Each structure stands twice: as structure tokens, then as C-alpha cells.
Amino acid sequence: MGSHASWRPQSFSFISHCTVMLTGTNLKSAKALNHRIVMETVRLHAPISRAEIARQTSLTPQTISNIVGELIEADLIREAGKRQQGRGAPSITLGINAEGAYSVGLDLDRDHLTGVLIDLSGTVRQRTHHQLSFPTPEEAVALMAESVHDLVDQEDLSLDKVSGAGIGLPGPIEVLSEDREIATVNPEAFPGWDHSPIVDMLETRVDLPIFLKNNATAAAVGERWYGIGKEVSTFFYLLFGIGLGGGVVIDGHPYEGHSGNAGELGYVPTLNDETEQHGFNGTQPTHLGEHYHLPRLYEQLQQNSVNADSPEDLAAPFAEESPLINDWLDTVVDQLAPLLVSVEYLIDPAVIVFGGRLPSSLLEALISRLDHRRSEMRTRPKGFVPALRQASVGTDAAAKGVATLPIYNLFAPSPYLVSEEQRSQVHT
Structure with a gap:
């Protein structure tokens, strides 16, 4: 390698x-x-x-x-x-x-760490999952290092067959130096993690190249590499986990913007009903992510004797037509629909992809309700309307997406490293 x-x-x-x-x-x-x-x-x-x-x-x-x-x-x-x-x-x-090559993906959020080992075809060869509750950077890095070694050992591999390890974290991500994304800056959603040098911390424990990405962008890379991106070149990716994120793929390449955080729709300001009081700290919501905020939904369900502390736990009460979940879906649709209509006009994607850890049944409900709502919001008919589709990579989209990063870095064509003189001579 x-x-x-x-x-x-x-x-x-x-x-x-x-x-x-x-x-x-x-x-x-x-x-x-x-x-x-x-x-x-x-x-x-x-x-x-x-x-x-x-x-x-x-x-x-x-x-x-x-x-x-x-x-x-x-x-x-x-x-x-x-x-x-x-x-x-x-x-x-x-x-x-x-x-011919393998890589590891580590998807970390406030409530879990999922690790996968994938081969060059994108097949998940080994998987590990840990439920967590707001781990410190030190606790998380120790568990990441343990997971990398466990995944490699379970497949009976040596590290020289592994291209690297990717880490996915909720955005925004901070680029500190030399265009290298090595720290996090999301103190509100991830207390104690502001300016944590996660890449450096993991590299001291694991002898592999380490890649860090916003988990929504990484999931979009995974979908581009193994899923819908094989069919379409431009799409917007919505990642539904404990929080809400977004990633952008344009002409086959992830578009990350100036600071590496393009698509970070969870922090888009929203208009609020003055009676609502369910932000991160019990205050009136100010941005989209607070309306989506799953821990608040878990709390409401638990108050009504419904056991829920992970996205997967929402499938059963939704199937039973829980009014709480239906009200939550309506709120998310109300806040998300105008943003998706804006995405249609600003990016002109072929598809808007819905992925992440929400159960498939809830993603389908969101797609159905949003498809209807966005048609009501357009000021005039459009000649082309992007399809809303569920991601094909599955609930481990972010983990598989970050596992793709080392392979993508080695093998994927990219538009940025051919000189203008060379570009003029490339046959297209």
C-alpha cells in the first residue's frame, strides 16, 4: 500500500x-x-x-x-x-x-460510537457499536483506538493492509492548519469538545493515516461512492441522527465550502412559534437542529411511558401511530420544507437523499410529507423537481462514509490537482 x-x-x-x-x-x-x-x-x-x-x-x-x-x-x-x-x-x-485494501470508519456522536471495517468493494467486513452518553474526548479516543484494533484483529488482518481510518463527528469542524481538519468546534451540542485535536490524539494510539470529516459530508461521500452517487452526479444529503446534518455533492465531488462545513443545515435559523420551548437548554428554538433535537423527543416519549433512547427505538411507537412522533414529524416538516425548496433553487440537485439512523419507516414518512409540502411552497411550477429518495447505504451511512475517506483519498478522481495547462489538454 x-x-x-x-x-x-x-x-x-x-x-x-x-x-x-x-x-x-x-x-x-x-x-x-x-x-x-x-x-x-x-x-x-x-x-x-x-x-x-x-x-x-x-x-x-x-x-x-x-x-x-x-x-x-x-x-x-x-x-x-x-x-x-x-x-x-x-x-x-x-x-x-x-x-486489495481495507479501511476503518468511526462514526461518533453524543450517544454512540459505530465502527466498521470495509474492503475495497465497500462491503462491511466487521462492525462494532457502543451506546454512549456525552463521552469526553479522552474517553472517546480511547474507545476509537480500541475499536480500530478490534475490527482489524477480527478480520485477521495486519495494519499494512488498512489504508487508514476515518472519523465522523457532528459539525461544524474546524480546520486549524495546512488544510488539515484536526479539531472540533461544536461546544453547544458536544460540551467539552471545543478545539479538541482529535486526529492528533488518535494518531498517537493508532499507526494509520487518520481522516476527520463532518459526519454528514462523510455520509454523502459514502453515498456517492457506493450508492445513489453511481447514478447521479449532483445531490444534497440529509443525515438524520441524534442531530441533523447535511452534505453536498456537486458534479461527483463533495463540496465542503471555505471552512469545510458546507451543508451544515442544523444551524440554519428558523422562524418559531412563540409558544414553543424545546431548545437545547429549554429555551425557544433558534435554529433547525433544535426543532429536530431527538433527546427532547425521547424525553417526551419517556414521560408517556414509552421507552426510547436511540433513533432505532422510534420505529415501534411510530408504527403504533404515536401522536408525539406525528407531531414531531409535522414540526420537522414545517421547518425543513422551506430549506429544501431553497436547496432546489440554490444547488439544483438531481436528488435530495435522506439517510442516517432514523428508522426507514420514519424516513419514508418525512419524504412523503415533505414532497407534498414543498410543492405547496414553490412560487411557480418548475420544469425539473429533484426527487426525494432514501439513502441506499443504510443506517450505518456515516460510519461507512468515513470508512470511505481513506480509500477515496487514494483512489477517487478529483478536480483540483491538474494544472490549467493540463486541463486544457484533457479529452472530455
Whole structure:
């Protein structure tokens, strides 16, 4: 895996809403671009032959042959079989070698730590989950380190087969230096965590590259890599956990904004009913996240003899048509609908994705109610309306998303590292 670290992200293009195709360059200086594009083409379209890769990427057959040979030698792709197409000898097809690389994802929030070990295909090989209650940074990092070693040991791997570990935390995240996201700054929702150097703390305990992201952005990366992002290039991701977050993917790439916190919709100011009193500290809510605030819903349910202390616990009372949950859903819809209509106009996504730890039944209810409500709020009919869809990655979206970060960093094409001169010569 050591040789892969020198590869740098390069660009790719989405040709349509339903078919993803990549184009490369035959420039010698863009070798890293071509490795990444070939890797991504195999991932998206396997089983695929060398000739098909050449046609899709506009690279020469010789360039494809060289790159494929290097990727096979590195155990990242493999020959998957043979395909007969017309006369002549059958062509050899290629696919991802799932066991060529692994990575760990750690999704931490105020109420839990979920850890997953995924392989190069995105399959979850091992999983661990711990219920928590507002852990300190020191407690959380100790449990993270223990989880990394447990996940790797359970799969009987050595650390040199692991590309790295990703950490997902509720935003906002603070970038301290050299564009490296190494600290958190969310004291209201995460008391005691302000300016905590989580990456540095974990790196002293685990000998792996560590990546830190807003968990909603990371979940969006996971959906782009393994889910709906295979079909569409631009989408907005809503992450429903103990709190509410958002992530943005534009033209196939996560858009993080100037400070790395684009999509952080939980802190968007909202208009309030003066009678409401259910903010973080019992005060009138001032932003969207306080209207969503699950601990307040748990408290109300417990006061009515309903046991609930995790998102998963909401499925049963919702199925029983709990008035409390229905009222909560109505409040969330009232506050979220105008924001989603704004997202339609500001970002123009193909899809708005609903994911996270809320039970599927509640996500479907939110989608149905929001779809109706947003149609009432538009000032005029639109020619295109983004679909509202439930995420395909599942309830461990944030954990799988942050597990994707080390692999994404190594292998995903990215638009930022080709010079303007090179860009002008890339075939698109």
C-alpha cells in the first residue's frame, strides 16, 4: 500500500444523470490522473475489458495496458473472467479486488460510537457499536483506538493492509492548519469538545493515516461512492441522527465550502412559534437542529411511558401511530420544507437523499410529507423537481462514509490537482 500514497486526486466527468463515464489524458505528467480514472472506471462498470476502458476514457490501448498491469500487480484490480463479443478470441474482463485494501470508519456522536471495517468493494467486513452518553474526548479516543484494533484483529488482518481510518463527528469542524481538519468546534451540542485535536490524539494510539470529516459530508461521500452517487452526479444529503446534518455533492465531488462545513443545515435559523420551548437548554428554538433535537423527543416519549433512547427505538411507537412522533414529524416538516425548496433553487440537485439512523419507516414518512409540502411552497411550477429518495447505504451511512475517506483519498478522481495547462489538454 505504500506506493499508493504518492497518487494524487485528479478529475473525472459525469456524462448524464444515469451513466457515469470518465475521461483521461495521455500526458505523461498526468499519470496519477489516469491511474485513478482507470480504477474508478473498473469500479463503476466491472466486469469490463481493457478495450472498453480505453473507449470510455479516451486513453490509448498501450496506456490502459500499462496501468492495468500496475493495478493488478498492486492487488487493486483482478482479471474477472472472459467475455465473447463477436468473432475472435474472447476478451478478458476486469473487476475490483475487494481484498486489495481495507479501511476503518468511526462514526461518533453524543450517544454512540459505530465502527466498521470495509474492503475495497465497500462491503462491511466487521462492525462494532457502543451506546454512549456525552463521552469526553479522552474517553472517546480511547474507545476509537480500541475499536480500530478490534475490527482489524477480527478480520485477521495486519495494519499494512488498512489504508487508514476515518472519523465522523457532528459539525461544524474546524480546520486549524495546512488544510488539515484536526479539531472540533461544536461546544453547544458536544460540551467539552471545543478545539479538541482529535486526529492528533488518535494518531498517537493508532499507526494509520487518520481522516476527520463532518459526519454528514462523510455520509454523502459514502453515498456517492457506493450508492445513489453511481447514478447521479449532483445531490444534497440529509443525515438524520441524534442531530441533523447535511452534505453536498456537486458534479461527483463533495463540496465542503471555505471552512469545510458546507451543508451544515442544523444551524440554519428558523422562524418559531412563540409558544414553543424545546431548545437545547429549554429555551425557544433558534435554529433547525433544535426543532429536530431527538433527546427532547425521547424525553417526551419517556414521560408517556414509552421507552426510547436511540433513533432505532422510534420505529415501534411510530408504527403504533404515536401522536408525539406525528407531531414531531409535522414540526420537522414545517421547518425543513422551506430549506429544501431553497436547496432546489440554490444547488439544483438531481436528488435530495435522506439517510442516517432514523428508522426507514420514519424516513419514508418525512419524504412523503415533505414532497407534498414543498410543492405547496414553490412560487411557480418548475420544469425539473429533484426527487426525494432514501439513502441506499443504510443506517450505518456515516460510519461507512468515513470508512470511505481513506480509500477515496487514494483512489477517487478529483478536480483540483491538474494544472490549467493540463486541463486544457484533457479529452472530455
